[in-house]
Amino acid sequence: MTDRFEKGLNVRKDVLGAEHVARSMANVSEFNKEIQELVTSWCWGDIWTREGISRRDRSLINLAILTAMNRNHEFKVHVKGALTNGCTPEEIKEVLLQTAVYCGVPAALESFRNASEVLAEWEQETDGSSGRA
Amino acid sequence: MTDRFEKGLNVRKDVLGAEHVARSMANVSEFNKEIQELVTSWCWGDIWTREGISRRDRSLINLAILTAMNRNHEFKVHVKGALTNGCTPEEIKEVLLQTAVYCGVPAALESFRNASEVLAEWEQETDGSSGRA
Amino acid sequence: MTDRFEKGLNVRKDVLGAEHVARSMANVSEFNKEIQELVTSWCWGDIWTREGISRRDRSLINLAILTAMNRNHEFKVHVKGALTNGCTPEEIKEVLLQTAVYCGVPAALESFRNASEVLAEWEQETDGSSGRA
Amino acid sequence: MTDRFEKGLNVRKDVLGAEHVARSMANVSEFNKEIQELVTSWCWGDIWTREGISRRDRSLINLAILTAMNRNHEFKVHVKGALTNGCTPEEIKEVLLQTAVYCGVPAALESFRNASEVLAEWEQETDGSSGRA
Amino acid sequence: MTDRFEKGLNVRKDVLGAEHVARSMANVSEFNKEIQELVTSWCWGDIWTREGISRRDRSLINLAILTAMNRNHEFKVHVKGALTNGCTPEEIKEVLLQTAVYCGVPAALESFRNASEVLAEWEQETDGSSGRA
Amino acid sequence: MTDRFEKGLNVRKDVLGAEHVARSMANVSEFNKEIQELVTSWCWGDIWTREGISRRDRSLINLAILTAMNRNHEFKVHVKGALTNGCTPEEIKEVLLQTAVYCGVPAALESFRNASEVLAEWEQETDGSSGRA
Numbered sequence: 187m188t189d190r191f192e193k194g195l196n197v198r199k200d201v202l203g204a205e206h207v208a209r210s211m212a213n214v215s216e217f218n219k220e221i222q223e224l225v226t227s228w229c230w231g232d233i234w235t236r237e238g239i240s241r242r243d244r245s246l247i248n249l250a251i252l253t254a255m256n257r258n259h260e261f262k263v264h265v266k267g268a269l270t271n272g273c274t275p276e277e278i279k280e281v282l283l284q285t286a287v288y289c290g291v292p293a294a295l296e297s298f299r300n301a302s303e304v305l306a307e308w309e310q311e312t313d314g315s316s317g318r319a
Numbered sequence: 320m321t322d323r324f325e326k327g328l329n330v331r332k333d334v335l336g337a338e339h340v341a342r343s344m345a346n347v348s349e350f351n352k353e354i355q356e357l358v359t360s361w362c363w364g365d366i367w368t369r370e371g372i373s374r375r376d377r378s379l380i381n382l383a384i385l386t387a388m389n390r391n392h393e394f395k396v397h398v399k400g401a402l403t404n405g406c407t408p409e410e411i412k413e414v415l416l417q418t419a420v421y422c423g424v425p426a427a428l429e430s431f432r433n434a435s436e437v438l439a440e441w442e443q444e445t446d447g448s449s450g451r452a
Numbered sequence: 453m454t455d456r457f458e459k460g461l462n463v464r465k466d467v468l469g470a471e472h473v474a475r476s477m478a479n480v481s482e483f484n485k486e487i488q489e490l491v492t493s494w495c496w497g498d499i500w501t502r503e504g505i506s507r508r509d510r511s512l513i514n515l516a517i518l519t520a521m522n523r524n525h526e527f528k529v530h531v532k533g534a535l536t537n538g539c540t541p542e543e544i545k546e547v548l549l550q551t552a553v554y555c556g557v558p559a560a561l562e563s564f565r566n567a568s569e570v571l572a573e574w575e576q577e578t579d580g581s582s583g584r585a
Numbered sequence: 586m587t588d589r590f591e592k593g594l595n596v597r598k599d600v601l602g603a604e605h606v607a608r609s610m611a612n613v614s615e616f617n618k619e620i621q622e623l624v625t626s627w628c629w630g631d632i633w634t635r636e637g638i639s640r641r642d643r644s645l646i647n648l649a650i651l652t653a654m655n656r657n658h659e660f661k662v663h664v665k666g667a668l669t670n671g672c673t674p675e676e677i678k679e680v681l682l683q684t685a686v687y688c689g690v691p692a693a694l695e696s697f698r699n700a701s702e703v704l705a706e707w708e709q710e711t712d713g714s715s716g717r718a
Numbered sequence: 719m720t721d722r723f724e725k726g727l728n729v730r731k732d733v734l735g736a737e738h739v740a741r742s743m744a745n746v747s748e749f750n751k752e753i754q755e756l757v758t759s760w761c762w763g764d765i766w767t768r769e770g771i772s773r774r775d776r777s778l779i780n781l782a783i784l785t786a787m788n789r790n791h792e793f794k795v796h797v798k799g800a801l802t803n804g805c806t807p808e809e810i811k812e813v814l815l816q817t818a819v820y821c822g823v824p825a826a827l828e829s830f831r832n833a834s835e836v837l838a839e840w841e842q843e844t845d846g847s848s849g850r851a
Numbered sequence: 852m853t854d855r856f857e858k859g860l861n862v863r864k865d866v867l868g869a870e871h872v873a874r875s876m877a878n879v880s881e882f883n884k885e886i887q888e889l890v891t892s893w894c895w896g897d898i899w900t901r902e903g904i905s906r907r908d909r910s911l912i913n914l915a916i917l918t919a920m921n922r923n924h925e926f927k928v929h930v931k932g933a934l935t936n937g938c939t940p941e942e943i944k945e946v947l948l949q950t951a952v953y954c955g956v957p958a959a960l961e962s963f964r965n966a967s968e969v970l971a972e973w974e975q976e977t978d979g980s981s982g983r984a
Contacts, residue, residue, distance in 0.1 A: 217807055217837060218830045220815055225823055228893055229420045238413040243379065246372070247414055250380045251421045252824060254387035256655055256788055259831075260824040275616055280371040281380055283619055287362045288384045290556040291624055292651060292659040298617050299658075305616060350541055350571060351564050353549060358557055361627055385558060389522055389921055392565075393558040408882055416885060423822040424890055425922040431883050432924075438882060483940055483970060484963050486948060491956055494760055495686045504679040505645070512642065513649045513680055517687045520653035522921055523957040525964075546637040547646055553628045554650045655788055674749055682752060689955040690757055691789040697750050698791075704749060761952045770945040771911070778908065779915045779946055783953045786919035812903040813912055819894045820916045 191223065194231025201234065201241065201267045241271045246281050253285045253297040261297060265304040275305055324356065327364025334367065334374065334400045374404045379414050386418045386430040394430060398437040408438055457489065460497025467500065467507065467533045507537045512547050519551045519563040527563060531570040541571055590622065593630025600633065600640065600666045640670045645680050652684045652696040660696060664703040674704055723755065726763025733766065733773065733799045773803045778813050785817045785829040793829060797836040807837055856888065859896025866899065866906065866932045906936045911946050918950045918962040926962060930969040940970055 199207050214222050234244060245268035252261040268278060278301055286294035332340045347355050367377060378401035385394040401411060411434055419427035465473045480488050500510060511534035518527040534544060544567055552560035598606050613621050633643060644667035651660040667677060677700055685693035731739045746754050766776060777800035784793040800810060810833055818826035864872045879887050899909060910933035917926040933943060943966055951959035 215834065217811055217834060220811070221818060221826060221830050224815070224818060224897060225827065228818075228897075229823055232889060232893075233417055233420055236413060236416065238409050239379070243376070243413075244417060246376065247380060247383045247417055248421060250383050251387050251418065254384050255422065255822065255824060257824040257828065259828060276371050279616055279619070280369060280376075283369070283623070284366055284377060284380055285384065286620060286623060286627075287366055287557050288381060289388065290559070290654065291553050291628055292654060292656040293556070294620060295624065296656065296658060298620050302614070302616060348568070350545055350568060353545070354552060354560060354564050357549070357552060357631060358561065361552075361631075362557055365623060365627075388556065388558060390558040390562065392562060412882055412885070416889070419886060419889060419893075421822050421824060423825070423920065424819050424894055425917060425920060425925040426822070427886060428890065429922065429924060431886050435880070435882060481967070483944055483967060486944070487951060487959060487963050490764060490948070490951060491960065494764075494951075495956055498756060498760075499683055499686055502679060502682070504675050509642070509645065509679075510683060512638070513646060513683055514687060516646045516649050517653050517684065518957060520650050521688065521955065521957060523961065525961060526957040542637050546635060546642075549635070550632055550643060550646055551650065553632055554647060555654065678749055678752070682756070685753060685756060685760075686956050689787065689958070690761055690952050691784060691787060691792040692955070693753060694757065695789065695791060697753050701747070701749060765949055765952055768945060768948070770941050775908070775911065775945075776949060778904070779912060779949055780953060782912045782915050783919050783950065786916050787954065808903050812901060812908075815901070816898055816909060816912055817916065819898055820913060821920065 190227045190231035192231075193235050194226040194229070197234045198226055198230040201230075201245075201270055202263060203266070203270065206263070206266075242268075242273055242277075245271045245273050246277060249278060249281050249297070249301075250285055253282065253293050254289045256293065256296075258296065258300055262300050262304050265301050266308065269304075269308050278305075323360045323364035326368050327359040327362070330367045331359055331363040334363075334378075334403055335396060336399070336403065339396070339399075375401075375406055375410075378404045378406050379410060382411060382414050382430070382434075383418055386415065386426050387422045389426065389429075391429065391433055395433050395437050398434050399441065402437075402441050411438075456493045456497035458497075459501050460492040460495070463500045464492055464496040467496075467511075467536055468529060469532070469536065472529070472532075508534075508539055508543075511537045511539050512543060515544060515547050515563070515567075516551055519548065519559050520555045522559065522562075524562065524566055528566050528570050531567050532574065535570075535574050544571075589626045589630035592634050593625040593628070596633045597625055597629040600629075600644075600669055601662060602665070602669065605662070605665075641667075641672055641676075644670045644672050645676060648677060648680050648696070648700075649684055652681065652692050653688045655692065655695075657695065657699055661699050661703050664700050665707065668703075668707050677704075722759045722763035724763075725767050726758040726761070729766045730758055730762040733762075733777075733802055734795060735798070735802065738795070738798075774800075774805055774809075777803045777805050778809060781810060781813050781829070781833075782817055785814065785825050786821045788825065788828075790828065790832055794832050794836050797833050798840065801836075801840050810837075855892045855896035858900050859891040859894070862899045863891055863895040866895075866910075866935055867928060868931070868935065871928070871931075907933075907938055907942075910936045910938050911942060914943060914946050914962070914966075915950055918947065918958050919954045921958065921961075923961065923965055927965050927969050930966050931973065934969075934973050943970075 195207070210222060234241070239247075245264065248264045249261065249268060252258075252264060265278065269275075282294055282297050282301065285297060328340070343355060367374070372380075378397065381397045382394065382401060385391075385397060398411065402408075415427055415430050415434065418430060461473070476488060500507070505513075511530065514530045515527065515534060518524075518530060531544065535541075548560055548563050548567065551563060594606070609621060633640070638646075644663065647663045648660065648667060651657075651663060664677065668674075681693055681696050681700065684696060727739070742754060766773070771779075777796065780796045781793065781800060784790075784796060797810065801807075814826055814829050814833065817829060860872070875887060899906070904912075910929065913929045914926065914933060917923075917929060930943065934940075947959055947962050947966065950962060
C-alpha cells in the first residue's frame with residue numbers, strides 16, 4: 187500500500203492543507219487508523235492522482251456530490267479544498283445553483299449556508315484574495 | 320414565463336437533441352403540461368443559460384449528481400447530453416470513478432453499466448466519432 | 453396481533469383493492485409471511501386506521517414520501533390507492549409539482565411518468581370517470 | 586422574473602413570516618443573491634401560488650418530504666410555516682406518525698424532536714393558542 | 719398492544735439502558751406519546767424480540783443501516799447499544815470500514831467520528847473494560 | 852496493486868462465484884476496466900479479506916446497506932453471495948424484517964421481492980439444499 191499511500195498523502199496535503207492532514211493524523215487512534223489509511227489510498231492515491239480531468243474539475247464535482255449526499259461536514263472540508271485548487275466563489279456558486287434544480291431547493295440552501303461560512307473564513311485568512319487570480 | 324421558456328427550450332434542444340425534446344413535447348398531456356413548462360424554464364432557462372461555468376462542466380456535474388441521487392433514467396439522458404456537449408468518454412469515466420469513493424461502489428457500478436449502454440448507442444449513431452475531436 | 457391485523461386488513465382492502473390484497477396473500481411464502489403480517493398491522497392497522505387526517509390526506513402525503521424516497525413500485529401502488537381514496541388527477545399533479553422544487557426535478561419527472569401510466573390504466577378500467585365526482 | 590418574484594415574495598411572507606423573510610433578505614450577499622431570487626420565484630412564485638390543493642395541504646406535504654429527505658433545518662422552518670397556515674399540532678403529529686412506517690423510525694424520531702422544539706417556541710410566542718381555532 | 723409493548727419495553731431497556739428509556743419516557747408529551755408507544759412495539763416488541771439472529775448481529779446491522787441512512791443521532795444511541803450487547807470496538811470498526819466502500823467514504827468518516835465520541839464516553843464510564851470480556 | 856488485486860480476486864470468486872466474476876471480466880472494456888480493478892482491490896482486497904467479523908456477517912451487513920441505499924441490482928448479487936457464504940434464508944429474512952423499521956416498509960418490501968427471486972433460482976440450482984446444512 188505504501189506507494190499509493192505516499193502519493194495520496196501528498197495530494198491530500200496539497201488540496202486540504204498540510205495542517206488539516208496533520209490534525210487528522212494526530213487524531214489517529216487504534217479505532218480509526220485503518221480508515222485514515224484507506225481514505226488516503228483510495229480517494230487520494232487512486233482517484234485524485236489520476237489525470238483526465240483537472241483538480242479544479244474534481245473539486246466542483248465533489249461539491250455537487252456532497253450536496254446531493256447530504257454530507258455537510260465533508261462538504262465544508264471540500265469547499266476549502268476547492269478554493270485551494272483555484273476554484274472561484276463564482277464557480278462554486280454555479281455548482282450550487284445547479285444542485286437547486288437537480289437535488290431540490292433545501293439541499294442547495296443548506297450548501298449555500300455552509301459554503302458562505304467557509305468563504306468568510308477563507309477571506310479573513312487570505313485578506314479577500316480568494317480563488318484564481 | 321415566455322422569454323425564459325423560449326431561451327430554455329433552445330438550450331434544451333441543443334443539449335438533449337431536438338428529437339428528444341420534440342418527443343417530450345408530443346407526450347404533453349393535461350396531466351404533465353405544467354411540469355414540462357417548469358422543467359424547461361427552471362433547468363434550462365434559469366440554470367443552463369447561465370455563464371460562469373461551461374456546458375461541459377454542467378454535464379459532468381450532472382452525471383455526478385444523478386449517480387448520487389440514484390436517478391438512472393435521467394442519468395442516461397444526461398450521458399447523451401454530455402457527449403453532445405463535447406465531453407469525452409474518458410472524462411465521463413473519470414467522474415464515475417470519483418463517485419465510487421464518494422457515493423459508494425454500488426452507485427458507481429450502476430452508472431458505469433448505464434453509461435456503457437448509452438456509449439454503445441452513441442458510437443453506432445456516430446460511427447465511433449464520439450466526444451471532442 | 454389479531455385485532456390490529458383484522459382492522460388493518462380491512463383498510464388495506466379498501467384502499468388498495470380486495471384483488472390486490474388477495475394477490476399479495478396468495479404470494480405468501482415461508483420467507484415473506486412475517487413481512488406481510490407486519491405491513492398489515494403497522495401501516496394499515498396502526499396508521500391508516502387513525503383519525504386526525506383523512507385518507508385523502510394520507511394518500512397525497514404518501515405520494516410525496518415515495519417520490520422523495522425513490523420507491524417507484526410502491527409509488528405506483530399508492531397512485532391507484534389515491535384514486536380509490538377519491539384524490540383527483542389534479543390533486544396528484546399538484547403534489548408532484550411540489551416535489552419538483554423540494555426533491556429535485558429528476559424525482560418529479562420519474563413520478564410524473566409513473567403516475568401517467570397508472571392514470572391511463574385507471575381511466576381504461578373506469579371509462580374515464582376517475583377521482584371524486 | 587419580476588411578476589412571479591413579487592407574487593412569490595408575498596406568499597413567502599405570509600407563510601414564513603415577514604420577519605423571517607426580512608432576515609433572509611438582509612443576509613443577501615454577492616454569493617447567495619441568485620439562490621434567494623430563484624427560491625422565491627420557483628418555490629413561492631411558481632408552486633405555492635398555485636391552486637388545486639390548499640396551503641394547509643402543501644404544508645403537510647412539505648413536512649413529509651423534508652423528513653424523507655433528511656433536511657432538518659428546512660423542516661423546522663416549515664413546521665412554523667405549517668402552524669401559520671393553520672395546521673394543528675395533531676395534524677402535524679399524524680404526518681410524522683405516517684413517516685415512521687414509510688421513511689423508517691429514525692427519520693420520524695428526528696422530526697418529532699425537531700417539531701417539538703418549534704412547537705414549544707410557538708406556544709410561548711402565541712400563549713398556547715396555536716393552530717386552527 | 720400491551721403484551722408486545724411490555725416485551726418490547728424490556729428489550730429496549732436491556733439494549734439502550736434503563737436510564738435512557740426512563741429519560742425518553744419522562745419526555746413523553748401529548749405530541750409524541752404515540753410515537754414512543756409505536757417505536758417500543760414495532761422496533762423492540764416486534765423485531766428485537768425475534769430469534770433467528772442474535773442481538774449482537776442486530777446491533778452491527780443497525781450501525782450499517784444508520785450510517786447508510788445518514789441518521790447520526792440514532793447512530794450514536796445504537797453504538798452504545800452495540801457495546802451493551804457485547805459488540806467489541808473491533809467489530810464496530812469492521813462494520814464501518816465496510817460502509818466506506820458500500821456507502822461512500824464521507825458516510826464512513828462521519829460514523830467513525832460519531833462512534834469515537836461514544837467509545838470515549840463508554841470507556842470513561844466502564845474504566846476501559848468495554849465489549850465482550 | 853497486484854497483491855491486493857490477486858487476493859481480492861480470489862475472495863470475489865469465492866463469494867460471488869467464479870462464473871459471475873468471469874462474466875464481469877469478459878465485459879471489461881476500455882471504458883470500465885479501471886472500475887473493475889478498483890472494485891476488486893477496494894471491496895474484495897482491502898475489506899473482504901479482513902478478519903474481525905466473518906464473511907457471513909459481512910454478507911448480512913451488505914444486504915442491510917444495499918436495502919437502505921436502494922441499490923437493487925447489487926442487492927441481488929449479494930443475496931446470492933450471502934447464500935454462498937452459508938447464510939440461511941431465515942437469517943436473510945431477519946435482516947430484511949429489521950430494515951422494515953429502520954429504512955421504512957417500502958424499502959423492506961422491495962428487498963423481499965428481490966430476495967425471493969434469487970432464492971427461487973438458488974433453490975432450483977441446488978435442489979433446495981440452500982444455506983448452512
